[in-house]
Amino acid sequence: MPLPSDYAERVYAGVLGKIIGVYLGRPFEGWPYEKIMAELGEIWYYVHEKLSQPLIVTDDDISGTFTFLRALPDYGNSREITAEQIGQTWLNYIIENRTILWWGGLGNSTEHTAYLRLKSGIKAPESGSIATNGKIVSEQIGSQIFIDGWGMVAPGDPGLATDLARRAAGVSHDGEAIYGAQVVAALVAQAFVEADIDRLLDTAVSFIPPDSLIYRLIADLRAWHAEEKDWRKTREKIAARYGYDKFGGNCHMVPNHALIIHALLHGDGDFQKSLMIVNTCGWDTDCNSGNVGCILGIRNGLAGIDAGPDWRTPVADRIFLPTADGGRGITDAVTEAVRIVNIGRSLAGEASMAPKSNARFHFSFPGSLQGFRLEEGANCKGTANLNNVVSPWAQDQRCLAIAYHGLAAGHSTRVATPTFLSPEESKMGGYGVIACPTLYPGQTVHARIMADRGNQSPTPVRLSLRAYNEKDSLVRFTGATVFLAPGAAETLQWTVPDTHGFPIADIGIDISGEKGASGTILLDYLTWSGVPDVVLGKPAGGSMWRKTWVNGMDHFDSPGSTEPFRLIQDHGTGLLIQGSREWNDYRLSCTLTIHMAESAGIAARVQGMERYYALLLGKGNRAQLVKALDGHIVLAEAEFDWSFGEPYAFEIAFRSNTLHASIDGKELFSLQDMEQPLMEGAAALVCTEGRIAAQTLKITAL
Secondary structure, three states, X not given: OOOOOOHHHHHHHHHHHXXXXXXXXXXXXXXXXXXXXXXXXXXXXXXXXXXXXXXXOOOHHHXXXXXXXXXXXXXXXXXXXXXXXXXXXXXXXXXXXXXXXXXXXXXXXXXXXXXXXXXXXXXXXXXXXXXXXXXXXXXXXXXXXXXXXXXXXXXXXXXXXXXXHHHHHOXXXXXXXXXXXHHHHHHHHHOOOOOOHHHHHHHHHOOOOOOOHHHHXXXXXXXXXXXXXXXXXXXXXXXXXXXXXXXXXXXXXXXXXXXXXXXXXXOOOOHHHHHHHHHHOEOOHHXXXXXXXXXXXXXXXXXXXXXXXXXXXXXXXXXXXXXXXXXXXXXXXXXXXXXXXXXXHHHOOOOOOOOOOOOOEOOOOOOOOOOOEEOOOOOOOOOEEEEEEEOOOOOOOEEEXXXXXXXXXXXXXXXXXXXXXXXXXXXXXXXXXXXXXXXXXXXEEEEEEEEOOOXXXXXXXXXXXXXXXXXXXXXXXXXXXXXXXXXXXXXEEEEOOOXXXXXXXXXXXXXXXXXXXXXXXXXXXXXXXXXXXXXXXXXXXXXXXXXXXXXXXXXXXXXXXXOOEEEEEEEEEEEEEEOOXXXXXXXXXXXXXXEEEEEEEEEEEEOOOOEEEEEEXXXXXXXXXXXXXXOEEEEEEEXXXXXXXXXXXXXXXXXXXXXXXXXXXEEEXXXXXXXXXXXXXXXXXXXXXXXXXXXXXXEEEO
């Protein structure tokens, strides 16, 4: 089936619908209808400020949705992907007790239970089956909340969507939870080509057994809707027949699935009304609202989201994805939409899209901001407005318009997008944010800009970034200033300077001018290239440096010690990771002391907890070059006389699929990996059952 002509934009609308729905429902997740009505009233817009909560948060609904789908590109975007491979994706991207899942314990949290089954060697789908975990555990809500992406990669093909959903949901769930997930996936897939809610439901239920509870539930809801148009009265019927008291466990699939169907029917296809209904009804509000938002985002497109209040500006596309792939922890709806689109295009046999030569920030969808906002502070407040407009470079493209005004003499306005956590976000509760910076010293930033033809005078413009300092405050670094005459265009280029070991928090554009100056600067794209030239360690003060590391160790025990990296792994293999999947050819070096361990060393081209290359010293005076990819493969090994408590200088370098590895200046291994080579990834310290210590890791380009 050919892809819809507006496939990319509709996926973006679906991603927006998902995150808007989650952010809307998250502050009062778990509340019953009666409490919501008493304390908040009908939920027509964001209520986070009333409850003193942030709007943009980490959430399992979002993290699981956009993480588990990575099984497809990780396994070649095969339509034949297996539940076992999707389960392996869980093990790769999840950090135990820290990311994505509700870590409620064996037999209590369905996803935690499934993770422990996978970890113990039970393959999917047995890991999530009723036979393994029992009916109540296996029929909780999780399979439904993570499933939207599997429909978005199969536009207009609900058969493929439900087949993929069955395999993905089976990692952790079974029974009615599979059927509920399949219904949601079918609704998402079919919403690309069908607008009628009744026909959407007809299609969705055709893929599940007629004798299933989910099938009967949907039939009941459709009958009740035909008889009664007041959603409140139908909600009472749902509570009476399908309420929480009828089902076991912490958060069962069935009651919440009923509210999704209820909102789709009584919301009349309207984005805002449907979200109001599903959120006001209560129970698992962020989950249900996210599913409804995704379905209707795709069905109605961006125009449907924009028809009501301004849902989008407060969000500014921002998403957190805390996983073992820390370079993707700070992301946005445009970036995730393009990734989903390219999976869908691959499944359909079409070439990938690469907006503006794969620029990181390209603003290709109407209204997209990709995290860009006006910097807060007395000097900048009220000095600029942002808008996504048709590009002057090409009428079929878009760009970011920065309309500045009222500048004070000697001051500038600044718009920027995050490359790491803000001070407030670093303190986020709940799931917390685990992420690496996306930008580092030594990389080169490129930005294409233009001054609007209506500007009255040349505009001084420059690239700038903010990095943390020894007091965990943000300080600014700036590139060279260019003076843009009205109508003039320029491509700015700036190699990121040394920030003295402190992480970079954001990157943006400074605009200055004479007193009261006004005008518009157009940003076509902003991106960066190259591998960092950086020493990662403990800088002279502050604590934010610790948060740049994805902690996949049992203990990261450096506070108060003379060793920035004192790492302990109690069981199995742990990694302490920093970097990005965009890093390819680089050299990683580190002097490491193994105090006691089965094996330890450094890892490069790290793509999660289960995908990397490692140079290790182990028992029996052995040095090994290991590849982790669905298991561990020893690529090469050699004798090396070493002792506990002694420092050893490890180095590993990559150029394409060629690897060189040395210890204490002696090259031990040089080889080409010809079978499924890992071509990109982060850097890490790695330890199997023991304690290690190090001062710094150094990354340089080849």
